[in-house]
Amino acid sequence: MQKQEEDEFAISNTPGYKLGAKKTVDELANLDAEDESLARWKASLGIVPGAAAADSSGPxxxxxxxxxxxxxxxxxxxxxxxxxxxxxxxxxxxxxxxxxxxxxxxxxxxxxxxxxxxxxxxxxxxxxxxxxxxxxxxxxxxxxxxxxxxxxxxxxxxxxxxxxxxxxxxxxxxxxxxxxxxxxxxxxxxxxxxx
CATH class of the missing domain: 2.70.50.30 (Coagulation Factor XIII, subunit A, domain 1)
Known part of the structure:
Protein backbone atom coordinates (compact mmCIF):
# COMPACT_ATOMS: atom_id res chain seq x y z
CA MET A 1 0.00 0.00 0.00
CA GLN A 2 2.84 2.42 0.82
CA LYS A 3 4.37 1.84 -2.64
CA GLN A 4 1.03 2.58 -4.32
CA GLU A 5 0.68 5.86 -2.37
CA GLU A 6 4.19 6.92 -3.39
CA ASP A 7 3.41 6.08 -7.04
CA GLU A 8 0.34 8.33 -6.86
CA PHE A 9 2.59 11.23 -5.86
CA ALA A 10 5.26 10.60 -8.49
CA ILE A 11 5.89 13.90 -10.23
CA SER A 12 5.94 14.07 -13.99
CA ASN A 13 9.32 14.64 -15.56
CA THR A 14 10.07 16.56 -18.71
CA PRO A 15 11.81 14.25 -21.22
CA GLY A 16 15.47 15.16 -21.61
CA TYR A 17 15.56 17.38 -18.49
CA LYS A 18 18.49 16.59 -16.20
CA LEU A 19 18.85 17.98 -12.72
CA GLY A 20 21.95 20.05 -12.13
CA ALA A 21 24.44 19.28 -9.41
CA LYS A 22 23.68 20.77 -6.00
CA LYS A 23 25.70 23.89 -5.27
CA THR A 24 26.02 26.19 -2.29
CA VAL A 25 24.76 29.76 -2.44
CA ASP A 26 28.35 31.05 -2.68
CA GLU A 27 29.14 28.67 -5.57
CA LEU A 28 26.01 29.84 -7.41
CA ALA A 29 26.79 33.51 -6.73
CA ASN A 30 30.24 33.24 -8.32
CA LEU A 31 29.09 31.13 -11.27
CA ASP A 32 28.96 33.09 -14.55
CA ALA A 33 29.56 36.35 -12.66
CA GLU A 34 30.02 38.31 -15.92
CA ASP A 35 26.51 37.54 -17.22
CA GLU A 36 24.36 40.57 -16.26
CA SER A 37 20.93 38.99 -16.85
CA LEU A 38 21.95 35.90 -14.89
CA ALA A 39 23.25 38.13 -12.09
CA ARG A 40 19.85 39.90 -11.91
CA TRP A 41 18.02 36.55 -11.82
CA LYS A 42 20.33 35.26 -9.08
CA ALA A 43 19.81 38.46 -7.08
CA SER A 44 16.02 37.92 -7.31
CA LEU A 45 16.58 34.56 -5.60
CA GLY A 46 18.80 36.10 -2.94
CA ILE A 47 22.01 34.74 -4.46
CA VAL A 48 24.63 37.45 -4.08
CA PRO A 49 28.37 37.07 -3.47
CA GLY A 50 29.26 37.28 0.21
CA ALA A 51 25.67 37.00 1.42
CA ALA A 52 25.48 35.94 5.02
CA ALA A 53 24.47 32.32 5.38
CA ALA A 54 20.97 31.97 6.77
CA ASP A 55 20.25 29.83 9.79
CA SER A 56 19.76 26.42 8.20
CA SER A 57 17.96 24.82 11.13
CA GLY A 58 14.32 23.95 10.64
CA PRO A 59 12.45 23.25 7.43
Missing part, protein backbone atom coordinates in the same frame (compact mmCIF):
# COMPACT_ATOMS: atom_id res chain seq x y z
CA UNK A 60 13.49 24.87 4.16
CA UNK A 61 9.85 25.59 3.33
CA UNK A 62 6.84 26.22 5.56
CA UNK A 63 3.43 26.01 3.88
CA UNK A 64 1.21 28.53 5.62
CA UNK A 65 -2.21 28.32 3.95
CA UNK A 66 -4.10 26.66 1.15
CA UNK A 67 -7.13 28.66 0.04
CA UNK A 68 -10.02 27.94 -2.32
CA UNK A 69 -11.15 31.12 -4.06
CA UNK A 70 -14.27 31.64 -6.16
CA UNK A 71 -16.13 34.66 -7.51
CA UNK A 72 -19.34 32.91 -6.40
CA UNK A 73 -18.39 32.88 -2.70
CA UNK A 74 -20.72 35.00 -0.57
CA UNK A 75 -19.20 38.36 0.44
CA UNK A 76 -16.88 37.96 3.42
CA UNK A 77 -16.70 34.16 3.07
CA UNK A 78 -13.19 32.71 2.93
CA UNK A 79 -12.22 29.04 2.50
CA UNK A 80 -8.66 28.83 3.79
CA UNK A 81 -6.90 26.18 5.79
CA UNK A 82 -3.97 26.61 8.11
CA UNK A 83 -1.81 23.71 6.93
CA UNK A 84 -0.09 23.49 10.32
CA UNK A 85 -3.48 22.78 11.95
CA UNK A 86 -4.04 19.05 12.41
CA UNK A 87 -7.86 19.30 12.25
CA UNK A 88 -8.00 20.09 8.52
CA UNK A 89 -8.53 16.39 7.73
CA UNK A 90 -11.45 16.12 10.16
CA UNK A 91 -13.36 19.29 9.28
CA UNK A 92 -14.31 19.12 5.58
CA UNK A 93 -14.71 22.21 3.44
CA UNK A 94 -18.11 22.56 1.82
CA UNK A 95 -17.76 23.58 -1.82
CA UNK A 96 -20.64 24.61 -4.06
CA UNK A 97 -21.11 22.26 -7.01
CA UNK A 98 -20.49 23.37 -10.59
CA UNK A 99 -18.67 26.63 -9.81
CA UNK A 100 -15.37 27.98 -11.01
CA UNK A 101 -12.71 28.20 -8.33
CA UNK A 102 -8.98 28.35 -8.03
CA UNK A 103 -6.47 27.33 -5.40
CA UNK A 104 -4.00 29.74 -3.79
CA UNK A 105 -1.05 28.49 -1.77
CA UNK A 106 0.98 30.70 0.57
CA UNK A 107 4.37 29.50 1.73
CA UNK A 108 7.61 30.79 3.19
CA UNK A 109 11.13 29.85 2.13
CA UNK A 110 13.14 29.87 5.35
CA UNK A 111 16.66 29.15 4.13
CA UNK A 112 18.40 27.73 1.06
CA UNK A 113 17.26 28.11 -2.50
CA UNK A 114 14.54 25.75 -3.61
CA UNK A 115 14.12 24.86 -7.27
CA UNK A 116 11.53 23.02 -9.30
CA UNK A 117 9.00 23.11 -6.45
CA UNK A 118 5.59 21.61 -7.18
CA UNK A 119 2.28 21.20 -5.44
CA UNK A 120 0.81 17.72 -5.92
CA UNK A 121 -2.63 16.69 -4.69
CA UNK A 122 -4.44 13.37 -4.95
CA UNK A 123 -8.21 13.33 -4.44
CA UNK A 124 -9.95 10.11 -3.43
CA UNK A 125 -13.54 9.15 -2.91
CA UNK A 126 -14.34 5.91 -1.10
CA UNK A 127 -10.62 5.09 -1.32
CA UNK A 128 -10.49 5.33 -5.13
CA UNK A 129 -8.45 8.04 -6.81
CA UNK A 130 -10.70 10.39 -8.77
CA UNK A 131 -8.28 13.26 -9.50
CA UNK A 132 -4.65 14.29 -9.39
CA UNK A 133 -3.39 17.85 -9.67
CA UNK A 134 0.24 18.76 -10.21
CA UNK A 135 1.08 22.46 -10.27
CA UNK A 136 4.56 23.93 -10.75
CA UNK A 137 5.28 26.56 -8.12
CA UNK A 138 8.77 27.48 -9.38
CA UNK A 139 12.13 28.31 -7.83
CA UNK A 140 12.54 30.64 -4.87
CA UNK A 141 15.14 32.07 -2.55
CA UNK A 142 14.75 32.67 1.17
CA UNK A 143 13.09 35.90 2.25
CA UNK A 144 11.19 37.12 5.31
CA UNK A 145 7.90 37.63 3.42
CA UNK A 146 5.77 34.70 2.25
CA UNK A 147 5.26 33.80 -1.39
CA UNK A 148 1.79 33.33 -2.89
CA UNK A 149 0.94 31.29 -5.97
CA UNK A 150 -2.48 31.16 -7.67
CA UNK A 151 -3.35 28.04 -9.65
CA UNK A 152 -5.35 27.95 -12.87
CA UNK A 153 -9.15 28.04 -12.45
CA UNK A 154 -11.06 24.76 -12.34
CA UNK A 155 -14.73 23.82 -12.10
CA UNK A 156 -16.09 21.80 -9.20
CA UNK A 157 -18.02 18.62 -10.09
CA UNK A 158 -21.80 18.75 -10.02
CA UNK A 159 -24.76 16.41 -9.82
CA UNK A 160 -26.34 14.13 -7.28
CA UNK A 161 -23.55 11.54 -7.45
CA UNK A 162 -20.87 14.17 -6.90
CA UNK A 163 -22.74 15.50 -3.85
CA UNK A 164 -23.09 12.09 -2.17
CA UNK A 165 -20.19 11.41 0.15
CA UNK A 166 -17.01 13.26 0.94
CA UNK A 167 -13.65 13.50 -0.77
CA UNK A 168 -10.32 12.98 0.97
CA UNK A 169 -7.31 14.88 -0.29
CA UNK A 170 -3.63 14.41 0.34
CA UNK A 171 -1.41 17.33 -0.62
CA UNK A 172 2.34 17.62 -0.92
CA UNK A 173 4.88 20.28 -1.74
CA UNK A 174 7.92 18.61 -3.30
CA UNK A 175 10.92 19.60 -5.42
CA UNK A 176 12.63 18.10 -8.47
CA UNK A 177 14.97 16.14 -6.20
CA UNK A 178 11.99 14.44 -4.56
CA UNK A 179 12.43 16.26 -1.24
CA UNK A 180 9.04 16.61 0.45
CA UNK A 181 8.61 19.98 2.17
CA UNK A 182 5.01 19.52 3.30
CA UNK A 183 2.57 16.60 3.37
CA UNK A 184 -0.94 16.96 4.79
CA UNK A 185 -4.47 15.61 4.46
CA UNK A 186 -7.77 17.44 4.23
CA UNK A 187 -11.29 16.77 2.97
CA UNK A 188 -14.24 18.42 1.26
CA UNK A 189 -17.88 17.83 0.42
CA UNK A 190 -19.87 19.15 -2.52
CA UNK A 191 -23.23 20.82 -1.89
CA UNK A 192 -25.88 22.77 -3.78
CA UNK A 193 -24.79 25.97 -1.99
CA UNK A 194 -21.77 27.28 -0.11
CA UNK A 195 -22.00 26.46 3.59
Missing amino acids: KVTVLTLELRSPTLPPGKRLAMDVQNASVAKDPFVIKEGVEYNVRITFKVNHSIISGVRYVQVVKRAGIRVDKLEQMLGSYGPQPNPYTKDFDPEESPSGMLARSGSYSVRSRVVDDDGEVYADWEWSFKLAKEWA
Whole structure:
Protein backbone atom coordinates (compact mmCIF):
# COMPACT_ATOMS: atom_id res chain seq x y z
CA MET A 1 0.00 0.00 0.00
CA GLN A 2 2.84 2.42 0.82
CA LYS A 3 4.37 1.84 -2.64
CA GLN A 4 1.03 2.58 -4.32
CA GLU A 5 0.68 5.86 -2.37
CA GLU A 6 4.19 6.92 -3.39
CA ASP A 7 3.41 6.08 -7.04
CA GLU A 8 0.34 8.33 -6.86
CA PHE A 9 2.59 11.23 -5.86
CA ALA A 10 5.26 10.60 -8.49
CA ILE A 11 5.89 13.90 -10.23
CA SER A 12 5.94 14.07 -13.99
CA ASN A 13 9.32 14.64 -15.56
CA THR A 14 10.07 16.56 -18.71
CA PRO A 15 11.81 14.25 -21.22
CA GLY A 16 15.47 15.16 -21.61
CA TYR A 17 15.56 17.38 -18.49
CA LYS A 18 18.49 16.59 -16.20
CA LEU A 19 18.85 17.98 -12.72
CA GLY A 20 21.95 20.05 -12.13
CA ALA A 21 24.44 19.28 -9.41
CA LYS A 22 23.68 20.77 -6.00
CA LYS A 23 25.70 23.89 -5.27
CA THR A 24 26.02 26.19 -2.29
CA VAL A 25 24.76 29.76 -2.44
CA ASP A 26 28.35 31.05 -2.68
CA GLU A 27 29.14 28.67 -5.57
CA LEU A 28 26.01 29.84 -7.41
CA ALA A 29 26.79 33.51 -6.73
CA ASN A 30 30.24 33.24 -8.32
CA LEU A 31 29.09 31.13 -11.27
CA ASP A 32 28.96 33.09 -14.55
CA ALA A 33 29.56 36.35 -12.66
CA GLU A 34 30.02 38.31 -15.92
CA ASP A 35 26.51 37.54 -17.22
CA GLU A 36 24.36 40.57 -16.26
CA SER A 37 20.93 38.99 -16.85
CA LEU A 38 21.95 35.90 -14.89
CA ALA A 39 23.25 38.13 -12.09
CA ARG A 40 19.85 39.90 -11.91
CA TRP A 41 18.02 36.55 -11.82
CA LYS A 42 20.33 35.26 -9.08
CA ALA A 43 19.81 38.46 -7.08
CA SER A 44 16.02 37.92 -7.31
CA LEU A 45 16.58 34.56 -5.60
CA GLY A 46 18.80 36.10 -2.94
CA ILE A 47 22.01 34.74 -4.46
CA VAL A 48 24.63 37.45 -4.08
CA PRO A 49 28.37 37.07 -3.47
CA GLY A 50 29.26 37.28 0.21
CA ALA A 51 25.67 37.00 1.42
CA ALA A 52 25.48 35.94 5.02
CA ALA A 53 24.47 32.32 5.38
CA ALA A 54 20.97 31.97 6.77
CA ASP A 55 20.25 29.83 9.79
CA SER A 56 19.76 26.42 8.20
CA SER A 57 17.96 24.82 11.13
CA GLY A 58 14.32 23.95 10.64
CA PRO A 59 12.45 23.25 7.43
CA LYS A 60 13.49 24.87 4.16
CA VAL A 61 9.85 25.59 3.33
CA THR A 62 6.84 26.22 5.56
CA VAL A 63 3.43 26.01 3.88
CA LEU A 64 1.21 28.53 5.62
CA THR A 65 -2.21 28.32 3.95
CA LEU A 66 -4.10 26.66 1.15
CA GLU A 67 -7.13 28.66 0.04
CA LEU A 68 -10.02 27.94 -2.32
CA ARG A 69 -11.15 31.12 -4.06
CA SER A 70 -14.27 31.64 -6.16
CA PRO A 71 -16.13 34.66 -7.51
CA THR A 72 -19.34 32.91 -6.40
CA LEU A 73 -18.39 32.88 -2.70
CA PRO A 74 -20.72 35.00 -0.57
CA PRO A 75 -19.20 38.36 0.44
CA GLY A 76 -16.88 37.96 3.42
CA LYS A 77 -16.70 34.16 3.07
CA ARG A 78 -13.19 32.71 2.93
CA LEU A 79 -12.22 29.04 2.50
CA ALA A 80 -8.66 28.83 3.79
CA MET A 81 -6.90 26.18 5.79
CA ASP A 82 -3.97 26.61 8.11
CA VAL A 83 -1.81 23.71 6.93
CA GLN A 84 -0.09 23.49 10.32
CA ASN A 85 -3.48 22.78 11.95
CA ALA A 86 -4.04 19.05 12.41
CA SER A 87 -7.86 19.30 12.25
CA VAL A 88 -8.00 20.09 8.52
CA ALA A 89 -8.53 16.39 7.73
CA LYS A 90 -11.45 16.12 10.16
CA ASP A 91 -13.36 19.29 9.28
CA PRO A 92 -14.31 19.12 5.58
CA PHE A 93 -14.71 22.21 3.44
CA VAL A 94 -18.11 22.56 1.82
CA ILE A 95 -17.76 23.58 -1.82
CA LYS A 96 -20.64 24.61 -4.06
CA GLU A 97 -21.11 22.26 -7.01
CA GLY A 98 -20.49 23.37 -10.59
CA VAL A 99 -18.67 26.63 -9.81
CA GLU A 100 -15.37 27.98 -11.01
CA TYR A 101 -12.71 28.20 -8.33
CA ASN A 102 -8.98 28.35 -8.03
CA VAL A 103 -6.47 27.33 -5.40
CA ARG A 104 -4.00 29.74 -3.79
CA ILE A 105 -1.05 28.49 -1.77
CA THR A 106 0.98 30.70 0.57
CA PHE A 107 4.37 29.50 1.73
CA LYS A 108 7.61 30.79 3.19
CA VAL A 109 11.13 29.85 2.13
CA ASN A 110 13.14 29.87 5.35
CA HIS A 111 16.66 29.15 4.13
CA SER A 112 18.40 27.73 1.06
CA ILE A 113 17.26 28.11 -2.50
CA ILE A 114 14.54 25.75 -3.61
CA SER A 115 14.12 24.86 -7.27
CA GLY A 116 11.53 23.02 -9.30
CA VAL A 117 9.00 23.11 -6.45
CA ARG A 118 5.59 21.61 -7.18
CA TYR A 119 2.28 21.20 -5.44
CA VAL A 120 0.81 17.72 -5.92
CA GLN A 121 -2.63 16.69 -4.69
CA VAL A 122 -4.44 13.37 -4.95
CA VAL A 123 -8.21 13.33 -4.44
CA LYS A 124 -9.95 10.11 -3.43
CA ARG A 125 -13.54 9.15 -2.91
CA ALA A 126 -14.34 5.91 -1.10
CA GLY A 127 -10.62 5.09 -1.32
CA ILE A 128 -10.49 5.33 -5.13
CA ARG A 129 -8.45 8.04 -6.81
CA VAL A 130 -10.70 10.39 -8.77
CA ASP A 131 -8.28 13.26 -9.50
CA LYS A 132 -4.65 14.29 -9.39
CA LEU A 133 -3.39 17.85 -9.67
CA GLU A 134 0.24 18.76 -10.21
CA GLN A 135 1.08 22.46 -10.27
CA MET A 136 4.56 23.93 -10.75
CA LEU A 137 5.28 26.56 -8.12
CA GLY A 138 8.77 27.48 -9.38
CA SER A 139 12.13 28.31 -7.83
CA TYR A 140 12.54 30.64 -4.87
CA GLY A 141 15.14 32.07 -2.55
CA PRO A 142 14.75 32.67 1.17
CA GLN A 143 13.09 35.90 2.25
CA PRO A 144 11.19 37.12 5.31
CA ASN A 145 7.90 37.63 3.42
CA PRO A 146 5.77 34.70 2.25
CA TYR A 147 5.26 33.80 -1.39
CA THR A 148 1.79 33.33 -2.89
CA LYS A 149 0.94 31.29 -5.97
CA ASP A 150 -2.48 31.16 -7.67
CA PHE A 151 -3.35 28.04 -9.65
CA ASP A 152 -5.35 27.95 -12.87
CA PRO A 153 -9.15 28.04 -12.45
CA GLU A 154 -11.06 24.76 -12.34
CA GLU A 155 -14.73 23.82 -12.10
CA SER A 156 -16.09 21.80 -9.20
CA PRO A 157 -18.02 18.62 -10.09
CA SER A 158 -21.80 18.75 -10.02
CA GLY A 159 -24.76 16.41 -9.82
CA MET A 160 -26.34 14.13 -7.28
CA LEU A 161 -23.55 11.54 -7.45
CA ALA A 162 -20.87 14.17 -6.90
CA ARG A 163 -22.74 15.50 -3.85
CA SER A 164 -23.09 12.09 -2.17
CA GLY A 165 -20.19 11.41 0.15
CA SER A 166 -17.01 13.26 0.94
CA TYR A 167 -13.65 13.50 -0.77
CA SER A 168 -10.32 12.98 0.97
CA VAL A 169 -7.31 14.88 -0.29
CA ARG A 170 -3.63 14.41 0.34
CA SER A 171 -1.41 17.33 -0.62
CA ARG A 172 2.34 17.62 -0.92
CA VAL A 173 4.88 20.28 -1.74
CA VAL A 174 7.92 18.61 -3.30
CA ASP A 175 10.92 19.60 -5.42
CA ASP A 176 12.63 18.10 -8.47
CA ASP A 177 14.97 16.14 -6.20
CA GLY A 178 11.99 14.44 -4.56
CA GLU A 179 12.43 16.26 -1.24
CA VAL A 180 9.04 16.61 0.45
CA TYR A 181 8.61 19.98 2.17
CA ALA A 182 5.01 19.52 3.30
CA ASP A 183 2.57 16.60 3.37
CA TRP A 184 -0.94 16.96 4.79
CA GLU A 185 -4.47 15.61 4.46
CA TRP A 186 -7.77 17.44 4.23
CA SER A 187 -11.29 16.77 2.97
CA PHE A 188 -14.24 18.42 1.26
CA LYS A 189 -17.88 17.83 0.42
CA LEU A 190 -19.87 19.15 -2.52
CA ALA A 191 -23.23 20.82 -1.89
CA LYS A 192 -25.88 22.77 -3.78
CA GLU A 193 -24.79 25.97 -1.99
CA TRP A 194 -21.77 27.28 -0.11
CA ALA A 195 -22.00 26.46 3.59
